[in-house]
Amino acid sequence: MHFRKIVFKNYRQFRNAELVFGEPRTHDIHLIIGKNGTGKTNILNAINWCLYGDELHLHLDSQKLPIYNTATEGNLPRVTVELWLSREDGKKIAFGRERRSTDEVWVMIESSGGFERYSSPESFEKNVNRFIPKEIRSFFFFDGESLDTYFRNFQAVQGKINQLARIDVLEGMKKRFEDLLRDLSRGTDVTGELKAVQENIEKLEGLLAEYKKRIEKLQDEKTQLEEDIKSKEEILRDQPKVRELAVRLKNLEEQRKKVENDLKEKYEKKRKVLIQLAKVAYLGKALQKVLQLAREKRQQDELPPPVNVNLLKEALREEKCPVCQRIIDPVTRSNVENIMKQVEHSSLLANRLLALEQRLYTLKRGVETDVKLLQDLTKDIERLNENLKNLKNEIGDIKNRLSSCDVESIRRLSEELEEMKKIRDSRIEELGKLKAYRDSLEKKLREEEKKYDDLARKRQESEQKQRMYEICCKAKKVLVRTKERVLEEIQKEIEQVTREVFFRLLWKKESFKDVKVKQDYTIEVLDRDGRNCLGSLSAAERELLALSFTLALHSLSGFQGPLVIDTPLARVSDEHRENFAEALLEVSKSKQIVLLLTPAEFSEEVSRVLQPYAATIRWLRMSNDERETSFAKEPWL
């Protein structure tokens, strides 16, 4: 690919600039000349920023500045860099990056119908990788000074070569295989477990078959029993149910005994109540008379007794009146003693009559209660007698029924029937248990079968893994061998191209005999005597060797991108600059080269070599306020 145009908008020094690359005639070389600080390196940075979003070669001064041009008005001006290129097939492709608050990228690809624009970051990255992948960009866009120190860090070079030759892809594949092998080696051997489950299944199947057989046998027995029961029930259908009748008879007899006992008890109670009532009832009139007498006495104030004999007794004992406390003289004492004799008799009578009255009232109240009790007892006795009568009737009936049939035969049949029913019930119970156990066995068997299927699948997977493991091992070996062969070939190719380019471009070919590239990519330049003279090469020779090596790497990578070198001649002494310029000119016959030169590098001698062939010569011109750079065709004087 070749650069056709770079468009800058508000990018650092380049506020609104366009670098157009001229059409090459014989040599595809382009010269951009500018003093230090005018923005040469920022052209390299602009290319990196546009394609990869970073600025690898930013000077310390520029790092402090914003990316946008400081002369631009507005808080956040839009920064744009566009790279326009032409492909080998002549079609154009353009990459663009814009930054305002965030970065937006786009790629435009020319096709038969015009340009097509793709704005997704994925499309952009895909096309950038087709142009020059980020990992190897330092072999295409670099600072010329690095050519001088190119061979100081072979390890870094080796890493880059691996990326260039896609050895990293092989490494990645190898790592992937190793991961895969690790995963595959984790497979577990389930053969033992599978065998155990299979044995368990066989055992369960055996048990299940045995249970099914037992269930079938029990089922047959149950069916037979039911048929026998049915037949016996048929026989007994029209016969008295002797057993039930006997049981009923027994119950009735027990009830009868109880009722008789209850009756006896009630009769006894009733007898006692009746005797108690009889004792009072015959004396009813007498009782009424005594109560009447007591009432009359009370009305006549003879009850309770009008004289308190006790009070009189106290007066005589204490010899003073208990009421007025007057001392009782002998005359009074004699009078009191006479009164006492008279009243003692009437008082005893009244007191006894009073006591009798109270007891008679108590008796009468007792009569009321007893009458009620007697009535209740009579009712109870009637009810019990009725019950007893019914019971006796039923008992008699049952006895009659039992006496009219062949009790013994029916009882035997009934007992046989009961026995059969018991056996049948026990069979049903046993059947239930067996069926439950069978169901549980079936469930367990299903679980084991599922377990077996899972294990079988695991074993299959394991076997598959084993096969894959073996394949991966083989593939890894092939990969390692391939990598070794590729590395060997790369090393040979690099050595061959480096040697070829170096000797083609070298100005004193007789001084050196050969160039060797070792396996670790350390490089040796052998002098005429076959000694390694890398350390004694001039800066120009060293840079030429680095350039040859870089071009070899270009050839290796397959990416035919342009070469953009910042200050390529800075380290080259004056007497060799002309030689090195000629070498670059030679390279530009087959590859686009963009050289970012200082005026000192673009000396008269260099100018004499390069100018006649340069497709583009632009001078970086800085504005008076030093805030903007433009591309001029002529040097600024």
Place this chain on the structure above:
Amino acid sequence: MLGLKDIPIIDIDEKDREVYDKLEKSEEVFHNLDWKDMFIIAVGLGVHKGLRKPIQKRYSGGFFRGSYLREEDEALLATAAVYAESEEVLCDEKKVIKIVEEYAHGGIHELLRWVESSPYETFEKDFEREILKLTEELLKNDETNI
């Protein structure tokens, strides 16, 4: 309280003992009945029927002890005596006992006569019926008095 419990022995006529035994054995209602209770029933029936007969010859062993009498028994016997004579007998326990012994003597023979003259298994029902009738009268009179 009425002093009858203090009487040592209540007597019956010598001939009455046999009657009491007969009655105790002949009718369920009197089966295993205390002599005392049967004596009171005999007194009642005697009073009811006005059958007072003097004791010809006292039964030698005595019939039952006065101490067996409960208060309600005392009251019934005293009531019978007062009804037969007057309230004055309440002051004379021995008189009360003498009166009731004579009524018992009359009453127990009447009871036996009744039992023996009753058709089979009818006495008890008749007896109950009469007792209820008398009780009803007693309670009815009481209501009238109130």
